Amino acid sequence: MTDSPLHVTVKLNAKLQPEHRHELFEDPLDALLESAELGQLTGGGTALTDEGEVDYGDIEIALTDPASLPGVIELLEQLGAPKGSLIQRAGEPDQPFGVTEGLALYLNGTDLPDEVYEQCDSNYVFEQIVERIEGVGEICSWWQGPTETALYLYGVSFETLRERIADLVATYPLCQGARVVKIA
Structure with missing residues (x-):
């Protein structure tokens, strides 16, 4: 144990609305840190693109014991942290982590x-995607922009997610002209 906490920032490579980031990552992480007396969350935030779409989210943590950092990373990966996420701390190179891919x-x-x-109905698209990716991924968040509505899927692999929804995207009229983009 050290006298001063280790401050780290978790940069989640995830397009999650703040409430979804809290539900999926911050609440379980905070519960673990507090119950094990390993530290506490000290803040967080959401970076937006010029169009108002979420680019990534940050979670700030003060760890009472720097040796607990690998356990924090392990928990974040168990919770589905996307590839391309980073642990950032003063004076150290960014440490990449993450296990899921995003679409x-x-x-x-x-x-x-x-x-x-x-x-x-976009709700029909949502329901169909949930059914098609069951067991390999989930819709974790969404965004309604000025010209597009985005659904953010995270799972075992981008290709698997893409394949599972390909027939829906190709045949449902609301999916005409839809863009499929790898985001993690």
């Missing part, structure tokens, strides 16, 4: 025929 499905919100928007 963003961007639905075109402005350029499809009016009848597509009238007759189709």
